[in-house]
Amino acid sequence: MTTVQPAMLKCDELLADRTVRALVCCGSGGVGKTTTAAALALRAAEQGRRVVVLTIDPARRLAQSLGLAELGDAAREVPGVDDTAGGSLEAMVLDMKRTFDEVIEAHATPEKAAQIFANPFYQALSSSFAGTQEYMAMEKLGRLRARADHEPAGWDLVVVDTPPSRSALDFLDAPRRLASFLDGRLLRLLATPARTGGRAYLRVVSAAVGGATGVLSRVLGGQVLRDVQAFVAALDTVFGGFRERAERTYRQLQSTDTAFLVVATPEPEALREASHFVERLRREGMPLAGLVINRMHPPSAGLSAERAAAAAEELDELGEHATVAGMLRIHADLVRRHDRERARTARFTGAHPEVAVVEVAALATDVHDLPSLRRMGRALASG
Amino acid sequence: MSGKGPASAAADPGIGEVRLHVVSGKGGTGKSTVSTALAIALASGGRRVLLAEVEGRQGIAHLLGAEPLGYPERRLLAAPGGGEVLGLSVQPEAALLEYLDVAFHLGRAGRLLEKLGAIDFATTVAPGLRDVLLTGKVYEAVRRRSGGEYAYHAVVLDAPPTGRITRFLRANGEMAGLASGGPIHNQAESIMSLLRSPRTAVHLVTLLEEMPVQETAEALEELRVAGLRTGTVVLNLVRERLLPAADLPSAARGALDAGAVSAGLVTAGLGGRTPAPGRAFVPAPGSAGRESGTTERRAHPDRTERLARLAEDLAEEAAAHAARALLEEELRGTAISWELPTVELPALGNGVDEGTLYELARHLREQGMVR
Numbered sequence: 042m043t044t045v046q047p048a049m050l051k052c053d054e055l056l057a058d059r060t061v062r063a064l065v066c067c068g069s070g071g072v073g074k075t076t077t078a079a080a081l082a083l084r085a086a087e088q089g090r091r092v093v094v095l096t097i098d099p100a101r102r103l104a105q106s107l108g109l110a111e112l113g114d115a116a117r118e119v120p121g122v123d124d125t126a127g128g129s130l131e132a133m134v135l136d137m138k139r140t141f142d143e144v145i146e147a148h149a150t151p152e153k154a155a156q157i158f159a160n161p162f163y164q165a166l167s168s169s170f171a172g173t174q175e176y177m178a179m180e181k182l183g184r185l186r187a188r189a190d191h192e193p194a195g196w197d198l199v200v201v202d203t204p205p206s207r208s209a210l211d212f213l214d215a216p217r218r219l220a221s222f223l224d225g226r227l228l229r230l231l232a233t234p235a236r237t238g239g240r241a242y243l244r245v246v247s248a249a250v251g252g253a254t255g256v257l258s259r260v261l262g263g264q265v266l267r268d269v270q271a272f273v274a275a276l277d278t279v280f281g282g283f284r285e286r287a288e289r290t291y292r293q294l295q296s297t298d299t300a301f302l303v304v305a306t307p308e309p310e311a312l313r314e315a316s317h318f319v320e321r322l323r324r325e326g327m328p329l330a331g332l333v334i335n336r337m338h339p340p341s342a343g344l345s346a347e348r349a350a351a352a353a354e355e356l357d358e359l360g361e362h363a364t365v366a367g368m369l370r371i372h373a374d375l376v377r378r379h380d381r382e383r384a385r386t387a388r389f390t391g392a393h394p395e396v397a398v399v400e401v402a403a404l405a406t407d408v409h410d411l412p413s414l415r416r417m418g419r420a421l422a423s424g
Numbered sequence: 425m426s427g428k429g430p431a432s433a434a435a436d437p438g439i440g441e442v443r444l445h446v447v448s449g450k451g452g453t454g455k456s457t458v459s460t461a462l463a464i465a466l467a468s469g470g471r472r473v474l475l476a477e478v479e480g481r482q483g484i485a486h487l488l489g490a491e492p493l494g495y496p497e498r499r500l501l502a503a504p505g506g507g508e509v510l511g512l513s514v515q516p517e518a519a520l521l522e523y524l525d526v527a528f529h530l531g532r533a534g535r536l537l538e539k540l541g542a543i544d545f546a547t548t549v550a551p552g553l554r555d556v557l558l559t560g561k562v563y564e565a566v567r568r569r570s571g572g573e574y575a576y577h578a579v580v581l582d583a584p585p586t587g588r589i590t591r592f593l594r595a596n597g598e599m600a601g602l603a604s605g606g607p608i609h610n611q612a613e614s615i616m617s618l619l620r621s622p623r624t625a626v627h628l629v630t631l632l633e634e635m636p637v638q639e640t641a642e643a644l645e646e647l648r649v650a651g652l653r654t655g656t657v658v659l660n661l662v663r664e665r666l667l668p669a670a671d672l673p674s675a676a677r678g679a680l681d682a683g684a685v686s687a688g689l690v691t692a693g694l695g696g697r698t699p700a701p702g703r704a705f706v707p708a709p710g711s712a713g714r715e716s717g718t719t720e721r722r723a724h725p726d727r728t729e730r731l732a733r734l735a736e737d738l739a740e741e742a743a744a745h746a747a748r749a750l751l752e753e754e755l756r757g758t759a760i761s762w763e764l765p766t767v768e769l770p771a772l773g774n775g776v777d778e779g780t781l782y783e784l785a786r787h788l789r790e791q792g793m794v795r
Contacts, residue, residue, distance in 0.1 A: 102634070348694070362692070363668050364675075366692075371745045372738055407635060
């Protein structure tokens with residue numbers, strides 16, 4: 042059996058490349074995006090880059106070791122980072138409500154902004170709406186990059202984790218979906234009371250729309266629709282801003298100073314998602330640095346699974362060396378497991394031979410402090 | 425599969441009455457696998473069970489290598505004793521159109537709403553409405569009757585992950601508050617009372633790893649605050665411990681007796697002469713141990729050195745296994761401290777296929793999650 046040998050993803054070269062100013066870690070939920078982002082950010086900082094890492098919903102212990110014990114979306118310096126190479130590391134957690142508020146503040150007069158903030162529909166939209174987290178992650182990335190560009194002595198690398206969506210593609214699609222909704226026909230229709238008069242066909246359309254909003258109103262309850270209408274009226278001045286912003290940030294992702302890292306585990310679903318994402322990036326002309334396959338289980342010893350299992354059985358029969366028999370079984374298990382993992386990743390690399398890949402061995406314990414992040418960084422760099 | 429908590433699943437008095445089983449868990453913990461196995465277990469003995477997913481993820485179809493699930497329910501699996509499991513992927517758009525049709529007899533008007541983007545609006549944008557529609561369809565299936573009996577003995581919901589589960593289940597409460605009056609308000613209230621009743625149980629799937637266990641603890645607290653009932657904690661993908669318990673601490677430290685290990689390997693027919701006993705392995709931080717091993721090695725390693733090298737590599741693998749086993753033991757303790765019914769499902773060799781689902785279903789029955 043011949044397998045395609047994919048190119049090796051060289052993380053240190055990527056981190057050393059000063060033209061890369063944004064690194065986006067994508068992948069389906071539960072594959073280790075947050076730890077990968079944090080490990081790479083730490084490694085880049087200790088190799089001399091001035092890094093800010095944006096995490097989304099980090100596990101508590103990881104947040105603590107990044108100095109993010111208290112929530113808040115201000116960037117904080119991570120304590121304990123080795124700065125001898127001249128780098129630095131700051132970390133922050135995405136606060137989507139706060140970020141959304143800032144977008145509104147940037148585009149509306151203070152009175153309009155206050156009106157919008159008080160609207161129940163906005164409150165729901167900014168805190169629990171499907172897609173808001175993705176939109177705000179992208180918005181925050183845009184703002185961090187803008188700040189990095191304006192302050193030459195500030196950050197020179199922004200590393201972002203992406204929301205734990207069911208699909209990695211949501212990160213790319215949700216912002217546009219939200220922007221197009223906020224600018225959509227429906228909201229405009231809702232905002233405009235049905236006019237009377239005018240040409241005959243317009244009257245028909247108006248009546249149809251009136252009927253439709255009537256139904257919506259009956260379904261949702263009248264108050265919801267009134268809130269939405271008030272929201273839309275207040276948001277009117279902000280509309281162009283929203284759409285432009287979403288488009289601008291999206292286009293930024295296509296520039297060569299951005300690099301995408303797709304993160305997966307050797308599980309069918311995670312690899313399937315990674316595959317979709319890689320294809321999408323190619324279609325959109327977005328720069329893919331490579332694929333990180335997390336939590337592989339490479340064996341250390343070179344013994345075959347069959348010999349190890351046979352030797353363990355031999356010891357069982359003799360009734361001796363229970364510990365060694367156990368060690369041999371651990372090895373046999375590991376070899377078989379790794380074979381399965383290789384078979385799954387081979388399917389990905391077969392379909393995408395051009396994608397550089399690095400495999401990272403599973404660590405025996407969770408990654409939640411700087412030493413373990415450094416270990417993971419080393420593994421990412423050495424493969 | 426020992427180690428069940430003081431409150432093993434069999435001790436729970438109310439589980440027989442549960443008709444809606446909501447299964448959540450952190451991403452990657454095997455929610456869809458557990459949901460499917462639970463549906464099979466519930467259907468065993470000639471019952472009819474609905475297995476529903478709500479995120480359009482098609483996790484169940486992928487698991488079974490089946491065609492994607494759709495909106496009309498269809499038969500997925502047979503269960504032992506003549507039972508059957510039907511599958512449904514609840515799509516919010518279809519659920520809304522169905523709802524409008526039933527509530528308002530909107531044939532053409534429904535399509536007009538769709539054209540205007542109102543369906544999109546309502547399902548992807550109106551806060552919480554999507555979740556209301558998804559749970560609404562599940563509610564309908566739970567209560568559906570045919571010939572005077574419930575159409576389904578039970579409904580298993582492959583639900584959103586722990587990070588979103590409480591918000592998902594509470595959406596109806598919020599909608600009931602937001603939409604004051606209107607049919608949605610009323611429906612939202614009835615759904616919420618089903619979800620809060622003893623007929624609904626929220627089961628949480630976790631691995632014995634730190635982050636999933638921590639997220640489970642957080643979800644339990646959120647569910648409790650929201651007044652939702654927790655069912656069983658499913659410890660999934662539990663690995664068999666392959667070393668004698670007494671060896672774990674020393675194995676984890678890399679402090680197994682190197683001489684004894686080499687001797688064992690020789691006995692098993694894997695080596696040459698026995699080196700002097702009594703030398704312990706130096707704990708190998710990362711791969712440093714292997715690198716130094718490489719530099720020390722001569723150009724033509726003799727059998728003794730090869731044996732020592734093999735012993736060292738196996739010890740490194742055993743150290744990772746032991747560290748994980750010790751961590752699992754600690755986390756199992758955490759899970760037991762929640763004082764909820766707990767079941768354990770083993771990691772089965774070759775990943776999941778239909779056969780393993782039946783085996784997992786058997787485990788769930790044997791451990792009393794389903795009777």
